Amino acid sequence: MAKLMIDPVTRIEGHLGIELDINEGKVTEAKTHSTLFRGFERIVVGRDPRDAPIILQRICGVCHTEHRLCSLRAIENAAGVTDEIPEQAKLIRNIIEAITFMYSHGIHLYALAGPDYSDGVAKTGLTRLNFLTGQGYREAVKAQRTLHECLALLGGKAPHFMTACPGGVTLQPDAALITRVTTRVLEVKKWAVGRTFDPSDDAATNVPAVLENVLAEAEQGSWKGPDPELGNALYDLISMLAVAKLKFGADKSGIGPGRYVAMGVFDKPGGGTYMPAGFYNGSSIEPFDEKNIIEDVKHSWYTAESGGMYVGDAPPLEPDYGKDVGYSWAKAPRYKGMSAEVGPLARLVSAGLDPLDLRKTLGGSATIGSTLTRNLARTQEILWLIDSLERWLLELKPGKKTAIDYNVPNSGFGVGLWEAPRGALSHWVEIEGGKTKRYQVVAPTTWNVRPRDNNGNAGPIEDSLVNVKVPSSPVSSHFIKDAGMDPLYILQAVRSFDPCLACTVHMTAPNRRKYSVKVEHF
Ligand code: NFE
Numbered sequence: 156m157a158k159l160m161i162d163p164v165t166r167i168e169g170h171l172g173i174e175l176d177i178n179e180g181k182v183t184e185a186k187t188h189s190t191l192f193r194g195f196e197r198i199v200v201g202r203d204p205r206d207a208p209i210i211l212q213r214i215c216g217v218c219h220t221e222h223r224l225c226s227l228r229a230i231e232n233a234a235g236v237t238d239e240i241p242e243q244a245k246l247i248r249n250i251i252e253a254i255t256f257m258y259s260h261g262i263h264l265y266a267l268a269g270p271d272y273s274d275g276v277a278k279t280g281l282t283r284l285n286f287l288t289g290q291g292y293r294e295a296v297k298a299q300r301t302l303h304e305c306l307a308l309l310g311g312k313a314p315h316f317m318t319a320c321p322g323g324v325t326l327q328p329d330a331a332l333i334t335r336v337t338t339r340v341l342e343v344k345k346w347a348v349g350r351t352f353d354p355s356d357d358a359a360t361n362v363p364a365v366l367e368n369v370l371a372e373a374e375q376g377s378w379k380g381p382d383p384e385l386g387n388a389l390y391d392l393i394s395m396l397a398v399a400k401l402k403f404g405a406d407k408s409g410i411g412p413g414r415y416v417a418m419g420v421f422d423k424p425g426g427g428t429y430m431p432a433g434f435y436n437g438s439s440i441e442p443f444d445e446k447n448i449i450e451d452v453k454h455s456w457y458t459a460e461s462g463g464m465y466v467g468d469a470p471p472l473e474p475d476y477g478k479d480v481g482y483s484w485a486k487a488p489r490y491k492g493m494s495a496e497v498g499p500l501a502r503l504v505s506a507g508l509d510p511l512d513l514r515k516t517l518g519g520s521a522t523i524g525s526t527l528t529r530n531l532a533r534t535q536e537i538l539w540l541i542d543s544l545e546r547w548l549l550e551l552k553p554g555k556k557t558a559i560d561y562n563v564p565n566s567g568f569g570v571g572l573w574e575a576p577r578g579a580l581s582h583w584v585e586i587e588g589g590k591t592k593r594y595q596v597v598a599p600t601t602w603n604v605r606p607r608d609n610n611g612n613a614g615p616i617e618d619s620l621v622n623v624k625v626p627s628s629p630v631s632s633h634f635i636k637d638a639g640m641d642p643l644y645i646l647q648a649v650r651s652f653d654p655c656l657a658c659t660v661h662m663t664a665p666n667r668r669k670y671s672v673k674v675e676h677f
């Protein structure tokens with residue numbers, strides 16, 4: 156048996172270490188170490204609740220939109236004004252949110268996960284996916300810039316947009332602004348799926364043709380590159396998924412717990428969300444209730460009093476670094492006592508969606524969580540986002556009411572439920588004397604990267620690494636010569652969750668651990 160420590164895991168957001176037991180070419184046990192403490196939930200205590208969305212937005216530079224909106228939802232809920240938020244404000248929030256999702260999925264698929272399937276890392280022939288030099292990568296950077304321009308037009312700046320406030324949004328879009336944003340979204344649509352403006356159009360239209368081309372090219376072992384009429388990004392993403400399945404067996408690797416939590420995102424007029432909340436218990440979808448969320452801290456570097464109860468009742472966390480059984484700064488959220496995966500796959504499973512049956516046919520099942528299906532669901536969600544964005548931009552008309560008058564309540568308790576690109580996001584606030592008395596955030600990656608809970612049950616990433624193959628000869632440039640191991644499949648599995656550790660634990664200890672890959676044989 157060998158022990159392998161990879162710390163940090165690169166090409167994710169934030170700092171994560173993983174500790175693995177390896178036996179006969181497979182992982183037999185995994186532990187995730189979140190190596191950051193931040194304490195944002197403590198910073199907002201004692202301040203005006205209206206500060207919370209602005210401060211907590213700084214938890215992350217990627218999902219900044221979501222933390223601001225989720226925090227606004229929590230304080231609007233505490234003030235009892237959720238049902239009074241103007242429809243125009245919800246529409247603008249949806250558009251800003253959808254653009255952020257597209258941006259974030261683009262970073263993940265091209266810059267973080269994509270290189271593992273590129274010619275540069277794994278000799279797959281997919282030179283378009285090569286980091287920095289690949290044509291697909293360069294086109295994606297241009298699309299990212301265009302999406303950031305949309306965010307800046309609607310949000311005043313990007314990242315960390317500024318135009319949503321308690322009670323609605325401060326933006327009054329005119330026809331020129333709507334046109335400028337729509338033009339840019341359509342540029343991205345053309346690059347992604349080869350199609351232009353058509354409200355009745357389905358962004359997934361070209362998927363069967365691209366899939367057929369890509370599978371034929373994969374079989375011949377020669378990549379011709381995209382037909383711009385069918386979509387350049389569609390070609391890149393489908394070729395990446397084909398290589399993931401055919402060359403690396405990603406449909407059988409990185410298998411998660413098969414349970415999913417989604418909290419609902421993109422407000423519908425009149426109430427409810429386009430992407431619904433739900434808990435998939437392994438065989439069916441149950442209604443979601445935030446009262447079922449407990450955050451455990453037995454293996455996290457916090458005092459026992461900081462967790463173990465319904466998270467809405469939990470006191471401000473108290474660090475207890477170095478405690479015996481602790482191994483992570485992440486807490487361990489559970490739903491009805493169980494670990495659950497969150498993310499685009501969880502959203503689509505909870506919505507009962509598998510566009511074109513892609514997960515069922517390519518991934519073996521619409522509900523299995525694997526290295527393949529997580530990235531496949533992210534791709535499916537991009538298509539859904541393009542269609543939704545086009546529709547919402549058409550619904551956006553100048554001159555409508557965008558905010559209500561808002562007063563800070565003297566006391567109250569509020570819950571904000573939402574989704575970020577990486578999955579379910581929730582904020583809880585208690586207000587007393589007009590100030591924030593307690594605040595809790597559970598971010599998406601906290602669900603996925605959590606350590607063992609009070610009962611010793613592992614988290615989704617920990618579970619997904621068990622049985623992952625560790626070849627003893629090189630399959631990629633990740634090969635560790637000294638150890639005689641290639642951790643490519645391990646890294647593909649971890650990255651398929653698109654982890655963000657900055658969000659997860661919301662200062663690192665200097666010299667606590669060196670940046671290294673450590674191996675011990677025994
Ligand atoms: Ni820091 Fe985040 C997203 C949130 S992560 S990126 O998406 O909320 O868990």
Ligand code: MG
Nearest residue numbers: 595596597661
């Ligand atoms: Mg928290």
